[in-house]
Amino acid sequence: xxxxxxxxxxxxxxxxxHQTLVRVEDLRVHFPITSGxxxxxxxxxxxxxxxxxxxIKTGETLGLVGExxxxxxxxxxxxxxxxxxxxxxxxxxxxxxANLKGKALRKQRRRMQMIFQDPYASLNSxxxxxxxxxxxxxxxHMADRAGxxxxxxxxxxxxxxxxxxxxRYPHEFSxxxxxxxxxxxxxxxxxxxxxCDEPISALxxxxxxQIINLLQQLQREFGLTYLFIAHDLSVVRxxxxxxxxxxxxxxxxxxxxxxLYETPMHPYTQALLSAVPIPDPAAExxxxxxxxxxxxxxxVEPPPGCHFHTRCPAAREGLCDVDDPVLKEVRPGHxxxxxxxxxxxxxHIRAGEDDLGVAVEDAVHPGGESA
Amino acid sequence: xxxxxxxxxxxxxxxxxxxxxAEMDLRPGSATAGAxxxxxxxxxxxxxxxxxxxxxxxxxxxxxxxxxxxxxxIGLAAIIIIIILAVFAPWIAPHDPLKQFDEGITMKGMPVGxxxxxxxxxxxxxxxxxxxxxYGARVSLFIGIVANGFALLLGxxxxxxxxxxxxxxxxxxxxxxxxxxxxxxxxxxxxxxxTVFSNGGVWLLVVVITIVYWTPMTRVIxxxxxxxxxxxxxxxxxxxxxxxxxxxxxxxxxxLVAPIIVYTSLGIATTIVFEATLSYIGVGVQPPTPSWGQMxxxxxxxxxxxxxxxxxxxxxxxxTVLAFNLVGDGLRDAFDPQQRRx
Numbered sequence: 001x002x003x004x005x006x007x008x009x010x011x012x013x014x015x016x017x018h019q020t021l022v023r024v025e026d027l028r029v030h031f032p033i034t035s036g037x038x039x040x041x042x043x044x045x046x047x048x049x050x051x052x053x054x055x056i057k058t059g060e061t062l063g064l065v066g067e068x069x070x071x072x073x074x075x076x077x078x079x080x081x082x083x084x085x086x087x088x089x090x091x092x093x094x095x096x097x098a099n100l101k102g103k104a105l106r107k108q109r110r111r112m113q114m115i116f117q118d119p120y121a122s123l124n125s126x127x128x129x130x131x132x133x134x135x136x137x138x139x140x141h142m143a144d145r146a147g148x149x150x151x152x153x154x155x156x157x158x159x160x161x162x163x164x165x166x167x168r169y170p171h172e173f174s175x176x177x178x179x180x181x182x183x184x185x186x187x188x189x190x191x192x193x194x195x196c197d198e199p200i201s202a203l204x205x206x207x208x209x210q211i212i213n214l215l216q217q218l219q220r221e222f223g224l225t226y227l228f229i230a231h232d233l234s235v236v237r238x239x240x241x242x243x244x245x246x247x248x249x250x251x252x253x254x255x256x257x258x259x260l261y262e263t264p265m266h267p268y269t270q271a272l273l274s275a276v277p278i279p280d281p282a283a284e285x286x287x288x289x290x291x292x293x294x295x296x297x298x299x300v301e302p303p304p305g306c307h308f309h310t311r312c313p314a315a316r317e318g319l320c321d322v323d324d325p326v327l328k329e330v331r332p333g334h335x336x337x338x339x340x341x342x343x344x345x346x347x348h349i350r351a352g353e354d355d356l357g358v359a360v361e362d363a364v365h366p367g368g369e370s371a
Numbered sequence: 372x373x374x375x376x377x378x379x380x381x382x383x384x385x386x387x388x389x390x391x392x393a394e395m396d397l398r399p400g401s402a403t404a405g406a407x408x409x410x411x412x413x414x415x416x417x418x419x420x421x422x423x424x425x426x427x428x429x430x431x432x433x434x435x436x437x438x439x440x441x442x443x444x445i446g447l448a449a450i451i452i453i454i455i456l457a458v459f460a461p462w463i464a465p466h467d468p469l470k471q472f473d474e475g476i477t478m479k480g481m482p483v484g485x486x487x488x489x490x491x492x493x494x495x496x497x498x499x500x501x502x503x504x505x506y507g508a509r510v511s512l513f514i515g516i517v518a519n520g521f522a523l524l525l526g527x528x529x530x531x532x533x534x535x536x537x538x539x540x541x542x543x544x545x546x547x548x549x550x551x552x553x554x555x556x557x558x559x560x561x562x563x564x565x566t567v568f569s570n571g572g573v574w575l576l577v578v579v580i581t582i583v584y585w586t587p588m589t590r591v592i593x594x595x596x597x598x599x600x601x602x603x604x605x606x607x608x609x610x611x612x613x614x615x616x617x618x619x620x621x622x623x624x625x626x627l628v629a630p631i632i633v634y635t636s637l638g639i640a641t642t643i644v645f646e647a648t649l650s651y652i653g654v655g656v657q658p659p660t661p662s663w664g665q666m667x668x669x670x671x672x673x674x675x676x677x678x679x680x681x682x683x684x685x686x687x688x689x690x691t692v693l694a695f696n697l698v699g700d701g702l703r704d705a706f707d708p709q710q711r712r713x
Contacts, residue, residue: 082606109612122603126625135621136611185607 020091021193021225022056022079027088029071029078033300047299048074050249050307052088053327056193061219061226063240063257065233065272067296071249072229073117076195079227080114081105092193110140113186115215117198119178123170129156129181130166136188155184159214176207183214187222195227200235212239233276237261245269248307249299251327255334265346266336267312274350290349306339314340314347436705443701449694457508464502465490468661471497482677491683495669500679503661504687510662511691514573514646515639518580523635525585527627530592531619535600545593548586556583557648564654576655580642591634592627599626629706633699640695647688663688 029049034040049071056062066072077083079090081097090097092111100108116122123132133155134148143151153163159180161173170178179199186194196215200208216239218224230236236243237257244254245268253266264270271290278284292311297303303310309320319339327337330346340347437443456463466472466489475483475497484492491500529548533541560579599605600623608622647664649655656662663684670680 077606080610082609106612106614109610114607114610116603116607118603122607124604124608124622124625127621135608135613139612139614139617182607185611189611 019058020055021058021093022227023091024052024054024079025089025091027052027075027078027090028086029074029083030086044300047249047302049078049085050299050302052251054244054251054254056225056227058192058225059219059223060241061228061239063236063243064227064229064246065231065236065243066246067231067272069296069299070246071299072231072246073197075246076114076197076227076229080112080195082114106139110136110189111191112193112195113189113191114195114197115179115183115186115199118202119175119182120170120202122182123178125170128167128169129161129173132170132181133166133184133188136185140189142189151188152184155187156181158187158218159184175203176210179203179211180214183211183218187218190222191224193225193227195229197229198231199228201230201232208235215239233273245272248296248302250307250337251335252308252338253336254327255336259331259334263334265330265334265341266308266338267314267340267347267349268308269336270349288350306337313349316340433702433705437701440701440704442697443705446694446697446701449690450698453508453691453694454512456505457512460502460505460509464499464505466499466502468498468502468506469659470499472499473497475499482673482680484677484679492677492679494666494680495673500666500683503666504663504683507661507663507666507684507687508691510573510656510660511643511646511688514576514580515642515695518577518584518642519635519638521577521581522584522588522638523631525581526588526592527624527631529585529589531596531623533589534593534596535615535619535623541593544589548589551583551586556645559583560645560649561652561654564649573656573660576646576649579649580645583645584638584642588634588638591630595627595630596623599623629702633703633706636695636702637699640692640699643688643692643695 027049028047028051030045030047032042033044033046035043052075054062064072064075074083078085079097081090081100085098088098092108095108097105097108127135130149130152133152137143137148137151142148149166152166156163156166161177161180161184165172170181173181183199199215200211203211212235215226219226226239228236228239240257242254242256243260244251245260245266246252247268253260253264253269260269261273264273271292274288274290278287290313292313294311297307297310303321305319305321305323306312306315306325309315312320315321316339323339325337325339327335330336330341331344336346338346472489472493475489475493476495477483482493482495482497483489486492489499489501491504494500494503529544533544560583563579563582564575605618605622608618613621646655646662647667650662650664651668653665653668656665658665666684667681670677670684674681
């Protein structure tokens with residue numbers, strides 16, 4: 001956390017003329033670990049999100065990837081104030097959400113919504129589809145009874161659900177249909193910004209593409225901005241304009257979609273991308289995934305310095321395990337948090353020749369090779 | 372063995388490094404992506420077909436499962452009969468339960484046995500047993516149902532507050548239940564009914580039982596709320612801008628219906644026993660109002676010569692409590708079929 005302040009709040013791609021919709025400044029979410037029954041005292045904290053700075057621009061899709069437990073979902077929830085951030089600020093159209101409370105916050109909820117991971121848990125099983133999709137309209141007094149019904153029918157039609165089913169209960173629908181109902185609910189308040197929290201990972205593989213396409217179609221139709229959280233790299237590659245990679249509560253790399261997948265500079269991103277299977281048996285045969293040693297450290301006691309140094313094959317003693325790397329713009333629009341990236345120089349991680357070991361080439365790779 | 376392996380593999384896949392599921396081709400313009408786009412007409416036909424399969428409300432489904440449970444149905448029938456008998460006791464009972472018949476006592480001062488006039492005989496004061504048992508059912512059911520109603524009300528209010536708002540309210544309420552549960556319940560009830568609430572009659576018992584029994588209900592509701600409030604549909608409701616009141620009553624409370632119904636029916640059984648206990652030791656329903664516990668206590672001196680004085684009210688208690696327990700168990704199974712299979 002040493003030199004972070006100088007660069008804070010600037011991690012945006014060199015502007016494409018787009019306006020910033022959401023700006024996150026030094027976002028931290030620490031869950032306290034307490035002990036004791038009546039008099040609870042804090043004995044530690046889970047550093048779920050530990051200092052994020054980034055921007056989401058109007059109309060774009062920012063992909064957020066990382067492995068389980070790295071803080072992706074917490075980030076999405078903290079932006080929407082479902083989990084109140086420990087410190088840091090979340091600006092939405094210039095206004096700080098982290099300071100809003102009660103009625104003011106509920107009013108702002110109209111502007112941003114969320115699509116949840118589990119379509120079974122995210123719909124109240126005791127409410128009809130019409131009530132579920134119509135609730136936001138009721139809460140915000142957006143229409144009277146007849147108006148609500150018409151609007152609900154329209155929303156259901158938009159997401160590809162038969163509008164005549166609005167008196168049915170969620171358990172009468174399949175997973176994909178439920179996810180569509182969840183999307184209709186999110187659209188009801190006519191939001192600008194939607195956090196998609198792994199919206200397809202709980203779905204059957206055969207219907208994932210349908211939901212992805214629906215999301216893209218809705219984005220075009222309503223000019224939506226997405227924060228797309230996923231652990232599936234190929235899906236993120238398909239849907240995102242820019243991609244941020246998280247590791248243990250921090251963003252390690254953020255770049256335009258094509259740039260990140262073609263020229264990953266952070267060692268973690270490189271290892272991550274090498275793990276993606278290629279849908280071509282011949283190429284898949286040639287693929288040599290970088291297998292990182294060890295496990296992700298506990299977010300209760302994140303390692304000092306760069307969080308990744310314990311597993312990084314290129315880590316340098318006395319540097320990476322001491323200093324926090326700052327997320328800095330290493331090339332225009334390409335941000336990375338690594339001490340070893342200087343100018344066009346970056347560590348090149350690749351799998352060893354005849355074992356699963358990892359080799360590091362210190363050579364310069366200006367153009368980069370295929371991911 | 373192989374089962375273990377596959378489970379292990381599945382777990383690793385779930386927890387391990389990123390799951391790269393790239394089977395599907397998501398590139399724009401590819402065949403799968405292009406052909407898909409949910410078209411309204413095609414979708415409507417598809418849904419129309421699949422959705423006809425089941426349309427049954429939760430209540431209907433629970434009733435269907437409950438009906439298959441023979442014991443629970445017997446219990447339900449028994450409860451209905453007992454309630455009818457209690458409600459219509461003034462018309463059904465052959466005699467005034469308080470009237471002491473001259474012919475109800477033998478020359479030696481003993482109660483008489485079954486006869487055409489006294490179907491179940493008389494008690495030590497020559498009063499008709501059957502009539503007293505019928506009127507006793509009124510007292511037992513009234514106290515059981517009303518006291519549980521109050522306990523339920525307190526339990527829901529405190530349980531919802533503690534589970535949903537957490538913080539200081541939770542600490543205060545849950546520690547209060549701990550303190551209540553640490554008390555010897557019977558001693559507490561005796562103390563309350565002989566001091567603060569003495570001469571309170573039936574309502575005194577209702578108050579005492581409510582004070583004692585709000586704790587288990589609160590703990591049950593609290594636990595349920597803790598798990599429900601973390602469900603994603605609650606987050607979704609909060610995101611739509613719903614107020615706490617709306618989330619509590621529209622989203623959380625409907626999910627508490629099952630535990631509330633189950634625990635109330637089981638609670639009534641417990642309460643009836645508790646009432647009988649208090650009346651038996653003399654701090655509950657006061658004579659001459661008939662109550663089952665009190666009748667047993669009166670008859671125990673005669674159990675050698677006239678055991679029916681103890682047996683009949685005892686049977687009344689056993690049947691009633693058993694009926695409520697059977698129904699409670701049946702409801703629990705009907706609401707949660709998964710739990711039963713375990």
